[in-house]
Structures are given as C-alpha cells and as structure tokens.
Amino acid sequence: MHSPDQIFALGQQVRKRNAPDQAGIIISAHFSDQREAWQYRIQFGTAQRAVVEGELEAIGSADPWRDLRDGKFAGALAFKAAFTYHRLRRPPSRVAASFGTARTLFFPYQFKPLLKILDHPQRRVLVADDVGLGKTIEAGYILRELDAHEHLERILVVCPARLTTKWKTDLQDKFQENFEIVSSRRLMELKSAVTQGRDLPEFRWITSYEAARRKGFIRFMNEEPPQFDLVIFDEAHRLRNPDTLQHRLARAVCNASQAVVFLTATPVQTRQEDLFYLLSLLDPETYRSPGDFLGQMAANRHIVQALACLRRIPPAGVEAAEQLGQLANYRETAHLAKTAVHGALVQRVMVADSLDRTDLVALQRDLSEFSFTSNVLSRTRRVDVKEDRPQRRVKAVTVAMSPEEQSYYDEVEDLCERIGMDVGDFGQSLAMIMAYRMVASCLPASVDYFRDRLDDPTVGSELMASLEDEFSEVLGDGHEIEELEESSDSFDRKSIEKLVRAVDLRRIDSKYDACIGALRDIWLDDGSTQQPRRKVIVFAFFKRTLAHLQACFAEDGIKTVLISGDIAVAERQVRIDRFRDDATIDILLASEVGSEGIDLQFASVVVNYDLPWNPMVVEQRIGRVDRIGQASPTITVLNFCLRGTIEDKVLLRLYERVKLFEGMVGEIEPIVGEQVFDLASHVLVSKLSDDEIQRRVDQTANALVNQVVQAEQLNRNVDAMLATDQAFLDEVEATVGRRRLPMPAEMREFINTALTSRFHGCDLPERAVRTVAKLRLGSDVALELRQLGGDARENDRVARLIERDDFNATFAADQLLGGRRADLIHARHPIVALAQDVFVKNSAATSVPFAVQAPRADPIKAPAAHQLPPGYYLLSLSLLEFTGVNRRNDLCVVGLGLNTGHTQGIAGDAARELLLHLVDCCGDVDFVPPEIQARIADATGRLQSFEVAVHD
Structure with missing residues (x-):
C-alpha cells in the first residue's frame, strides 16, 4: 500500500x-x-x-479562538500553571521585581520608599524611618527593583567607615548582591578612566564618607563627573551642614546620579532647616531657599490635616475641604488653590463619606500628591508599626581592682600624664586614649601589648586607625589616618620598660572573675527554670582582650568561638553557624568590625566587656541581637568596668543617665558622641577631683537629656507637616492580600508542573514552602541552568549547588533569619526563571482556552459589586499594559453567560479575585452538555469583539 x-x-x-x-x-x-x-x-x-x-x-x-469553537480545552492544572506564569511574566504590581527577594520578614511599610522613588520624576527619595525599622532593607528593595528594569551598571553606597562592612554583609546576606569596599584611591581611578577617555567599568562599590570627602575627589566630581546609576547615602544627616566637605560631596554626586537615596532616622536634629538642606540636595528646583521651605511646610500642615479628616470613620469631608481652602492664604500655594485640579479635588473631598474603600484610597493618594514632600520623603515612626520588641534588662557591674591591678593602672595613668595630652595634636591625644582604653578593657592583655611595643614600635598603628574610625563622627572633615600614623609612637622605650618590668598579672584578673560569675548566675537561672541555656555575645574593642578571654573561658571549660576583622567574612559566618547550631558552645567573642552586619538574634545576652567612647557603637553592639527575629521577650545587657577608670567615672554614669543602653537615644547619638568625647578628653587632661568629675558628668547628662527631648519634639513638629502614606501601604498590602504576585505555594506548584514535564524526578517537596529543604533536581537541570539567559554568574552558582547535591532552599524568608545558609526561592530566582522558560517552550497552555468548574456549593464569586451567578461562562482574560511615567500591568476579565447571554466586564482586583477563586477551588470539566457546546461557537465571535474593545 x-x-x-x-x-x-x-x-x-x-x-x-x-x-x-x-x-x-x-x-x-x-x-x-x-x-x-x-x-x-x-x-x-x-x-x-x-x-x-x-x-x-x-x-x-x-488559535485559541478556533480551539474554543472546536471544543478544545485545557484542564484545571494547566489553568493554574498558566495563571501563575502570566503573573510572573507580566506581574500586575510595581514592586514585583523586589517583592519577596530579601531574607527578612515582610513589612509593608518597607516598600513605601520604593514606590515613592518610582513616582519621583528624578528618582529621588529621603528615607527617614525611625531607628531599627530596616532602612538598609528598604534601600535593597530599591536597588533590586531599579536594577530589574534599568540594569544598574554603576552603584555607589556612601556610609560612615564603621558601617562599610555592615553594608557589604547586609547586601550579600539579605539580597545576594556582591559589593566591594573601596578606598579613596579606588575612587580616584574613575578620574583616570574619564581623563584617558576609557569606558567606565561596571561596579558596585561601598565607600566611606572619610574616603569620599577628599577635596581631590570632590573637585573631580564637579569638573568631569562620571555617571552613577544609583547612589545611596547612609546616615544622611551628616550632609545637613552646607559648609562641610560632606555636603559639597553630596551635591556633586547627586548632580551626576540617575537615582539617589538618602537614609537617616533624624532628618531634623537641631532646626527645621536641617530637613531643607537635605531635600535641596535631592531636588534643588523645588526646595530653593530655607525661607520658602518654611512657608511650604506651614501650608503643608493643612494638607496633612485634610488627610487626617479623610481617615476618620466616617470621613469628615466638609472639614477636609475647609483645610484645603486654607491653601489660598499662603504665597507658596495660592496659585494651586486657583487651579481646576484643586477645585475638582475639593468637590471629591466634600462627598468623601459616600465613597467606597477603593475610591477613598484613590482620593487620599491624589490629595497627598499636593504635599510638598509626599513624593520625595518617606517616614515611618515606631509608633506606626506594631512590633513586639524585646525588653532590655540592663545591669552595670563595677569591679574593684586588686592592689596589684590598681598599682599597674596608676602607673599607666602617670605615664600618660607625664607625656601630656596636647589638644592640638590629635594623633597624640588618640595615643593616650588608646593606652587608657586598653588598660580599662583588660589589664593582663594591656601588659602583653606594651611588651610587644618594646619589640616592635609599629604595634598599635592599626589600633590608631580603628580609633579614628570610631570617632569619625567627632573628627569632622579635618583629620585623616595619615596624620595619626605620624603620632602613633608617643611612648618612649624607657617609659614602657619601667611600666612592664615588675608587673605580673597572669594569675590576677578581677574583671574576668566578675564576668564569669555573672554568666554562671544567668545559666544557673536557666537551669532552675528548665529553659535552654542562653547564648552570650561578649563584645570588646581590642582583639588582645578577646584572645585573653578565649583562653580564660577555655581554662574554665567553656567553649567559645571568636570573630574579628582579621578573620575572613566567609569564615566568620562558618563560626557563627557553629555558635548558633552547637548547643555546647555558649559564647561568641566579637569585635565591632567582626560583628558588623551580622544578625545574632538567636542570642539574648550581650556583654559589653569594655565601653566604647562612641555611643553609636554601644547601640550597634546591642542591635546585633535586638532585631527582627529575636524570639526572647527579654535581652540582658551586662556592662563591665573597672572602678575608678574613665569608663566608670564618666562613660557608664553618662550612658545610664541618658538611657543609652535601653535604646532611648536613637540617632541623636552624633550629638551625644561629640560631647562624650569632649568630656572624657577633658577629664583625662585635667586633674579633677571625683566630685568635680561627677558635677561635669551631671551637667553634660542634663544637657544631653534636654537635647534629646528637644530633638524629639522638633521631629514631632515636622511629622505634623508631613503627609501620611496610607495609599502606598494599601498598594503594597494588596500585593499580598489580593495575591497580585504568586504566593510561595503557587510558585512551588508551578515549578513542579514545569520541570517535571521535562526532567525526570524533579520535585520540590511541599515542606520547602515552610522550612529549608534539600532539593534534588539532577544534572540535567544544572546543565539547562547554565544555558539559560539572564544572570550567568547566579545561574552557575545554583547549578554548582545542584551538581554537588548541596542545594538547600526554601520559599520562607523567615527561615533564613540569623544567617542560615540556604537559597531563598523567589520570583527572580534562577529556578523560577528556568521553570518559566521550560513552561513556555514545552507547553501550549499559555494560549489555549481552559474548561474548569467551581464546586456547586460555592459558586463563582467576585467582590459584592461583581457577582457572577452560577452557570456556564466564557471568560476572556486580557492583560492591560499602561505606559507612561508609571508603567503598570493589570487584568481585565470579560464574562459571557452561555445560559443568559449576559455580558459583564471585571477589571483590576475584582478580576483577579474571580480568577483566584477559580485557581483555589476549580476542577476539570467532566462533560459539557451538547446544547452548551453549540452555544460556544455562536458566542465566540461576540466575546472576541469585547476583547478587542477592551484593548482599544
């Protein structure tokens, strides 16, 4: 045949x-x-x-329309997968690229700055959230979202020197973003590239204010600036003084940047003009002079009050309209009050009590846009965030020195006094401070330090640089580390030899004895209450102190791990993982540099073995455990100091008076730090009696408490002039509550549907939605990942984990708090990208009709205003793309009743809720009656014409 x-x-x-x-x-x-x-x-x-x-x-x-006429349908599983695919490919949310990508808990307010910078035509935002609300996370979301849409080639983060490691670690651990810490020399390499006409390299850099504020770099940025895609200034309150190098640096860098983010908890510290100088850096056209700004803020108060009226239940529309009418009385807003837009807004406000939730939120959003700060300033206060923060229990332990220890301490004090403290020589001043602090930190370790100086005079230069970093807020623009190195050898050899010749403190350490006694009391209490033995973090400024403590604890049979700046970042994390997971390890010994950027919320006891002279470092230490994810309702803070030292006479008393250890000072700490340094330095250089020292401490404490109170009051006054951001919060919460983006369980089901169709044995276990699980995907998946487009380096990283059978992952970000090492699977993860690629290549289900049915007892529902009665429907799903300044996608569903011929269009969230209802409960259609099948062909053309009309 x-x-x-x-x-x-x-x-x-x-x-x-x-x-x-x-x-x-x-x-x-x-x-x-x-x-x-x-x-x-x-x-x-x-x-x-x-x-x-x-x-x-x-x-x-x-052709889906021909398939429909011919009765060719895909089933429920294909429908669910297709709906997830389309939400991943064209997500109807402006935060889609960043949502769920951070290894942290979800808080809607942390997306407000992102929405604001997307709304701002010049991509500018000042984030002024209170301390501890996650400004670094907010900056990371901005970075992620902008990078997804615009591919950021050159990113610069500027922060205090003490925070560079923290930024690097946070961006790596929470967002898997790799940044490099660079010096002033690396910054100036940009100048060489520009002057030689070479292409600028792509980079992701972190640098310090101390490195960037060099006059040569500022001059270069003003004359031949390179283009930055994104610049982030942390602790931006440093930029408020227009007479400083830091302000000049910021102005030059902002002028050369496509997007700029300022982060500070204290946009106002001493006067309202502080806020003006920050905003004028971001938007000089809007904020032209301090006088105009004060007028703008005064008018702004009426907009804020109008918004408050609209938030009442029921909304007070008439009162809100009266507040808007006041805008005509201000020079800065009189022209707005005459516009048609203002008139239309007043008319909407007048009937606010008759609006539904959606229209009321839209009205609040439109009204907030009248505010002078709404599109550039994002502020969240602690009182606005419901969080269960642990209570701090603070205890001071003042230790009496033995006669031998007291004699040695007095010798060091005499040595420093003989050399003198020249206030004009900052390097020599820091050398004396270092000697005092070393002795106060750990007497035995200081003996070893001075003996080592006899053999190597350069010992201590590293400590001098560390001290300069710690006091960077105090030093201002004028001091550089090079200056300190010239003065680092202030102690002559004979003086040191005399100091250490006869002393022997190897078997005497009263401070350690007090510390181990206090810790044993804590652990004894844990045992008596049958609680797990609490983990302890012991902080000390000097690495020699940490090494001495580690030896002492080992002699007492207590297991410890130690982290410091000498230990590579990867090794630090390994040691922290051991400390967290090994129940036999009780103590982590940590320096400031070693612990920067590390989450230690699995511990609940903080020991300040010595007291920093910079108050910000105190809060930084405690903040390593007092953070999101801390399970203990209380945190114990133990502060140790030797009686009669500067730590005892000045620092401890002062910090207790201003409630620093309780976290009451916040980022007003730059003011506190300046006065702490001045007071302690004065006590060192002057022969004051104990009574005189006490009087000076009380005077300083009283002044600081007043400053803190005044600063908080000033911030409250400013808050009263700032518009609220409820509309932004509603937009973010809708992403979760209305599932504008696929939820973890939906993504897992989609990945399994796509990958199992192509790769044998691929299965993401259901427990990965809740906790960390090992994923065994096979070498074929690894090979396919390497051939996938996108981020080749990230694809290769995941491929190597799969090949080594070491791919641990979860969809639950809260399982990765505390530094647990595993992949967070989110919408931008390579596995999700691979699933999308496989799905679209190996399935026709992205463009076919589906036949699904909802349970009879639970008819297809949408919001009350959009009910679809039970019956047979043809549903046409259209993706609407809105272009312009704020691009977005949305859904539209047109339903045609085959029983009634009734047609109804549903858009936006209502359409999405209808589809989500089907996703959650639909099943396959067993049988379509012939009479209904006959009507489908007749209805198809009508439905197709509706879809065309929607797009037009």
Whole structure:
C-alpha cells in the first residue's frame, strides 16, 4: 500500500488536539500499515509517547479562538500553571521585581520608599524611618527593583567607615548582591578612566564618607563627573551642614546620579532647616531657599490635616475641604488653590463619606500628591508599626581592682600624664586614649601589648586607625589616618620598660572573675527554670582582650568561638553557624568590625566587656541581637568596668543617665558622641577631683537629656507637616492580600508542573514552602541552568549547588533569619526563571482556552459589586499594559453567560479575585452538555469583539 505524505517533520513542535496544553517535539516517524496512518514518537518533557497523526496539530497553527469553537480545552492544572506564569511574566504590581527577594520578614511599610522613588520624576527619595525599622532593607528593595528594569551598571553606597562592612554583609546576606569596599584611591581611578577617555567599568562599590570627602575627589566630581546609576547615602544627616566637605560631596554626586537615596532616622536634629538642606540636595528646583521651605511646610500642615479628616470613620469631608481652602492664604500655594485640579479635588473631598474603600484610597493618594514632600520623603515612626520588641534588662557591674591591678593602672595613668595630652595634636591625644582604653578593657592583655611595643614600635598603628574610625563622627572633615600614623609612637622605650618590668598579672584578673560569675548566675537561672541555656555575645574593642578571654573561658571549660576583622567574612559566618547550631558552645567573642552586619538574634545576652567612647557603637553592639527575629521577650545587657577608670567615672554614669543602653537615644547619638568625647578628653587632661568629675558628668547628662527631648519634639513638629502614606501601604498590602504576585505555594506548584514535564524526578517537596529543604533536581537541570539567559554568574552558582547535591532552599524568608545558609526561592530566582522558560517552550497552555468548574456549593464569586451567578461562562482574560511615567500591568476579565447571554466586564482586583477563586477551588470539566457546546461557537465571535474593545 502506498503511504501518504507525512504532515509533520522531525523536530517540529506539535500538540495533542484533544489536550491542547500537552505539547512536544517529534523525534521519529513511521507509517503504520495496521492503522493506515503515520505514527509519531513525541518527546513530552521526559516521557516519550506514540501518537497517531490525526491526533496532532502543529503549535504554530494554534488559535485559541478556533480551539474554543472546536471544543478544545485545557484542564484545571494547566489553568493554574498558566495563571501563575502570566503573573510572573507580566506581574500586575510595581514592586514585583523586589517583592519577596530579601531574607527578612515582610513589612509593608518597607516598600513605601520604593514606590515613592518610582513616582519621583528624578528618582529621588529621603528615607527617614525611625531607628531599627530596616532602612538598609528598604534601600535593597530599591536597588533590586531599579536594577530589574534599568540594569544598574554603576552603584555607589556612601556610609560612615564603621558601617562599610555592615553594608557589604547586609547586601550579600539579605539580597545576594556582591559589593566591594573601596578606598579613596579606588575612587580616584574613575578620574583616570574619564581623563584617558576609557569606558567606565561596571561596579558596585561601598565607600566611606572619610574616603569620599577628599577635596581631590570632590573637585573631580564637579569638573568631569562620571555617571552613577544609583547612589545611596547612609546616615544622611551628616550632609545637613552646607559648609562641610560632606555636603559639597553630596551635591556633586547627586548632580551626576540617575537615582539617589538618602537614609537617616533624624532628618531634623537641631532646626527645621536641617530637613531643607537635605531635600535641596535631592531636588534643588523645588526646595530653593530655607525661607520658602518654611512657608511650604506651614501650608503643608493643612494638607496633612485634610488627610487626617479623610481617615476618620466616617470621613469628615466638609472639614477636609475647609483645610484645603486654607491653601489660598499662603504665597507658596495660592496659585494651586486657583487651579481646576484643586477645585475638582475639593468637590471629591466634600462627598468623601459616600465613597467606597477603593475610591477613598484613590482620593487620599491624589490629595497627598499636593504635599510638598509626599513624593520625595518617606517616614515611618515606631509608633506606626506594631512590633513586639524585646525588653532590655540592663545591669552595670563595677569591679574593684586588686592592689596589684590598681598599682599597674596608676602607673599607666602617670605615664600618660607625664607625656601630656596636647589638644592640638590629635594623633597624640588618640595615643593616650588608646593606652587608657586598653588598660580599662583588660589589664593582663594591656601588659602583653606594651611588651610587644618594646619589640616592635609599629604595634598599635592599626589600633590608631580603628580609633579614628570610631570617632569619625567627632573628627569632622579635618583629620585623616595619615596624620595619626605620624603620632602613633608617643611612648618612649624607657617609659614602657619601667611600666612592664615588675608587673605580673597572669594569675590576677578581677574583671574576668566578675564576668564569669555573672554568666554562671544567668545559666544557673536557666537551669532552675528548665529553659535552654542562653547564648552570650561578649563584645570588646581590642582583639588582645578577646584572645585573653578565649583562653580564660577555655581554662574554665567553656567553649567559645571568636570573630574579628582579621578573620575572613566567609569564615566568620562558618563560626557563627557553629555558635548558633552547637548547643555546647555558649559564647561568641566579637569585635565591632567582626560583628558588623551580622544578625545574632538567636542570642539574648550581650556583654559589653569594655565601653566604647562612641555611643553609636554601644547601640550597634546591642542591635546585633535586638532585631527582627529575636524570639526572647527579654535581652540582658551586662556592662563591665573597672572602678575608678574613665569608663566608670564618666562613660557608664553618662550612658545610664541618658538611657543609652535601653535604646532611648536613637540617632541623636552624633550629638551625644561629640560631647562624650569632649568630656572624657577633658577629664583625662585635667586633674579633677571625683566630685568635680561627677558635677561635669551631671551637667553634660542634663544637657544631653534636654537635647534629646528637644530633638524629639522638633521631629514631632515636622511629622505634623508631613503627609501620611496610607495609599502606598494599601498598594503594597494588596500585593499580598489580593495575591497580585504568586504566593510561595503557587510558585512551588508551578515549578513542579514545569520541570517535571521535562526532567525526570524533579520535585520540590511541599515542606520547602515552610522550612529549608534539600532539593534534588539532577544534572540535567544544572546543565539547562547554565544555558539559560539572564544572570550567568547566579545561574552557575545554583547549578554548582545542584551538581554537588548541596542545594538547600526554601520559599520562607523567615527561615533564613540569623544567617542560615540556604537559597531563598523567589520570583527572580534562577529556578523560577528556568521553570518559566521550560513552561513556555514545552507547553501550549499559555494560549489555549481552559474548561474548569467551581464546586456547586460555592459558586463563582467576585467582590459584592461583581457577582457572577452560577452557570456556564466564557471568560476572556486580557492583560492591560499602561505606559507612561508609571508603567503598570493589570487584568481585565470579560464574562459571557452561555445560559443568559449576559455580558459583564471585571477589571483590576475584582478580576483577579474571580480568577483566584477559580485557581483555589476549580476542577476539570467532566462533560459539557451538547446544547452548551453549540452555544460556544455562536458566542465566540461576540466575546472576541469585547476583547478587542477592551484593548482599544
């Protein structure tokens, strides 16, 4: 028998006519004499099946409208996968690229700055949230979202020197973003590239104010500036003084940046003009002079009060309109009060009590845009955030020195006094401070330090640089580390020899004895209450102190791990993981540099073995455990100091008076730090009696308490002039509450649906939605990842984990708090990208009609205003793309009732809720009655015309 020509060619993509979501590739063909037809072997994912030619059709000829008329439908599983795919590919949310990508808990307010910078035409935002609310996380979300849309080639983070490591670690651990800490020398390499006409490299840099404020770099930025895609200034309150190098630096860098983010908890510290000088850096056209700004803020108060009226239940529309009428009385807003936009807004406000929730939120959003700061300033106060913060229990332990220890301490004090403290030589002043602090920190360790100086006079230069970093807020623009190195050898050899000749403190350490006694009391209490033994972090400024403590604890049979700046970042994390996971390790010994950027919320006891002279460092230490994810309702803070030292006479008393350890001072600490340094330095250089010292401490404490109170009052006054951001919060909360983006369980189901169709044995276990699980995906997945487009380095990283059978992952970000090492699977993860690629290549279900049914007891529902009665419907789903300054996508569903002929259009969240209802409860259609099938063909053309009208 002569065989007819075959219709399909080898390698052609086809699908089954009666299951249009099942697509595959022809790998062989032969003519079946028995069936008298061509039979093809089709590769469906990892499976191969033989299919007769008449049951196949080419993918290229597929037409969803023809499929509908011909009664070809995909089922419920394909519908769920397709709906997830479309929300991943064209997400109807402006925060889609950043949402769920951070290893932290979700807080809606942390997306406000992102929405604001997206709204700002010049991509500018000042983030002024209270201390501890996650400004670094907010900056990371901005970075992620902008990078996804615009590919940021050059990013610069500027922060205090003490925070550079923290920024690097936070961005790496929470966002998997790799940044490099650079010096002033590396910054100036940009100048070489510009002057030589070379292309600028792509970079992600972190630098310090101390490195960037060099006059040469500022001059370069003013004359031949390179282009930055994103610049982030942390602790931006440093920029408020227009007479400083730091302000000049910021102005030059802002002028050369596509997007700028300022972060500070204290936008106002001493006067309202502080806020003006920050905003004028971000938007000099809007904020032209301090006088105009004060007028703008005064008018702004009425907008804020109008918004407050609209938030009442029921909304006080008439009162809000009266507040808007006041805008006509201010020079800065009189022209706005005459516009048609203002008039229309007043009319809407007047009927606010008759608006539904959606229209009321839209009105609040439109009204807030009248505010002078709404699109550039984002502020969240602690009182606005419901969080269960642990209570701090603070205890001071003042230790009396033994006679031998007291004698040695007095010798060091005499040595420093003989050398003198020249206030004009800052390097010599810091040398004396270092000697005092070393002795006060740990007497035995200081003896070893001075002995080592006899053998190597350069010992201590590293400590001098560390002291300069700690006091960077105090030093201002004028001091550089090079200046300190010249003065670092202030102690002559004979003086040191005399100091250490006869002393022997190897068996005497009263401070350690007090520390181990206090810790044993804590652990004894844990045992008596049958609680797990609490983990302890012991902080000390000097690495020699930490090494001494580690030896002492080991002698007492207590296991410890130690982290400091000498230890590589990767090794630090390994040691922290051991400390967290090994119940036999009780103590982590940490320096400031070693602990920067590390989350230690699994510990609940903080020991300040010495007291920093910079108050910000005190809060930084405690903040390592007092953070999101801390499970203990209380945190114990133990402060140790030797009686009669500067720590005892000045620092401890002062810090207790201003409630620094309780976290009451916040980022007003720059003011406190300046006065702490001045007071302690004065006590060192002057021969004051104990009574005189006490009087000076009390005077300083009283002044500081007053400053803190005044600063807080000033901030409250400013808050009263700032518009609220409820509309932004509603937009973010809708992303979760209305599932504008796929939830973890939906993503897991989609990944399994896509990957199992192609790779045998691929399965993401259900527990990965809740906790960390090992994913075994196979070498074929790893190979495919390396061939996938996008971030090649990230794809290769995941591929290597899969090949080593070491791919631990979870969809639950809260499981990765505390530095637990595993991948967070989110919408931008390579596995999700691979699933999308496989799905669209191996499935026809992205463009076929679906036949699904909801349970009879639970008819298809949308919000009350959009009810669809039970029955048979044709639903046309359209993706609407809105272009312009604020691009966004949205959904529109047109439903055509086959029983009634009734047509109804549903858009936005209502359409999404209808589809989500189907996703959650739908099943396959077992049988379509012939009379309904007959109506489908007649209704198809009508529904198609509705879809065209929607797009037009």
